Amino acid sequence: MKTRMTELLGIKHPIMLAGMAFVSLPKLVAAVSNAGGIGMLNSVAYTPDQVKGVIREVKDLTDKPFGVNATLILPNGRENIAVALEEKVPILNYALGKGDWIIKAAHEYGGKVLATVAIEKHARRAEMDGADALVVTGHEAAAHGAEVGTLVLIPSIARQSKLPIIAAGGFCDGRGLAAALVLGADGISMGTRLMLTQECEMHQKAKELSLKATAEDTICSEKIDGLPGRWLKNPAAIKMAEGKPSLFEAFSSALRIKRLINVPFYKLILGGLKQRGVQDLARQALSLKGLKAAIDNGDLETGVLPIGQAIGLMKDIPTCKEVMERTVSEAEELVEALRKKITS
Ligand SMILES: Cc1cc2nc3c(=O)[nH]c(=O)nc-3n(C[C@H](O)[C@H](O)[C@H](O)COP(=O)(O)O)c2cc1C
Structure with a gap:
């Protein structure tokens, strides 16, 4: 195509x-x-x-x-x-x-x-x-x-x-x-x-657990990583969407980000405060920690995972080649079928 x-x-x-x-x-x-x-x-x-x-x-x-x-x-x-x-x-x-x-x-x-x-x-x-x-x-x-x-x-x-x-x-x-x-x-x-x-x-466990979700099992909140976003609606995401991180959590979380992605501490604090404020800095760090738990350990209880509504349409774990080829051939067939549908 x-x-x-x-x-x-x-x-x-x-x-x-x-x-x-x-x-x-x-x-x-x-x-x-x-x-x-x-x-x-x-x-x-x-x-x-x-x-x-x-x-x-x-x-x-x-x-x-x-x-x-x-x-x-x-x-x-x-x-x-x-x-x-x-x-x-x-x-x-x-x-x-x-x-x-x-x-x-x-x-x-x-x-x-x-x-x-x-x-x-x-x-x-x-x-x-x-x-x-x-x-x-x-x-x-x-x-x-x-x-x-x-x-x-x-x-x-x-x-x-x-x-x-x-x-x-x-x-x-x-x-x-x-x-x-x-x-x-x-x-x-x-x-x-x-x-x-x-x-x-x-982690395979995270893939398999995600596949069980329906299109309604997502949550939109700006309190999970400090920006409006859609996440899998699991216990950790629900808790974070309701919570308000403390000043202590903000600074301990900033240290955690520093370890995770090796950013100089001063830059992290200045950048975080300038752009988003202390609580959002904490949210960013807590969500990164949760994302790592979901992805590395398959932990969808305490971990958090961004996920789109399209999850409700998925039923398998194919290869990338399968996804590409079937997506294109299905689209081509549907366009042909549509032509017939509206002219017959
Ligand atoms: C696990 C995960 C992590 C993501 N991280 C980022 C990111 O760091 N930056 C970004 O621009 N978008 C990020 N996204 C959003 C995607 O780039 C993309 O906009 C989104 O997945 C498209 O919607 P879909 O999931 O329905 O295909 C992430 C999505 C997922 C599922």
Whole structure:
């Protein structure tokens, strides 16, 4: 299937692996790229020193295009993208921040930049800054979407923008891909679907327990990691959504983040306070600790896990290649069937 997304990124299938913290790691990134989609490495788990080695690890596993994703307001976000630019990574994907400097630097070596947005204003800003495509994320998505759902957000941004659009939030199959194309997108990004694949290194127990969830088993709260986001509705997420971390928790949590992702303590405190305040700093750290517990140990009692509503449509743990191939062939069949349905 050829679309503006496949042409822009030089890939076979119009499907992107979402940059998921502690999930979109080299093995999964390479599996998606090797299967014809675009793998997107999430850099939040790494220091700038480490990220260079990790990018090279991906290059050893695939000779296909791949990208590096960073959330610019998180510790190390800007620094890690700067390393990806030095390494001339073909695709850069940024979220939650201003990316004009990334676009300028990437274009100097022929790199392409995808801006992740969840509201119209940010889409307009990214287009003015010179982004090559938009990853437009609707309310159904795991983690940080905004208020408007995919069904309305995609056409409303497609109507205003000339850029290729990669639709995110709720996509897991061919029906979703066909719908995204009809809504005005040029392809899709999948987070939750590709997290539940054989190549994803998340603990098997977490994959199996997640599969039992329905579309209604998610919770949206800004109190889990300090930003509005969607998580699996489990005991830990419910408790965190109701709670208010203390000053003590804020500082002990900041120490924990420092250990987890090796950020200088002063930078963490100053950055955290400037952007988000003490309680959100604590929430960020507690959610990172919970996310590690879910992903590394399969602990979905005390751990927390971002998960999209599309979880309710999933029934298996396939390979990335299976996801790519069946998504595209199902979308093609559905488009044909639709033609017959409306003309007969
Ligand atoms: C475990 C997990 C971690 C995530 N971490 C991030 C992140 O660090 N930065 C980011 O921009 N999005 C993150 N996301 C959101 C995805 O990038 C993407 O927007 C979302 O998964 C799309 O919705 P879907 O899950 O319905 O496919 C994460 C999602 C999951 C499931």
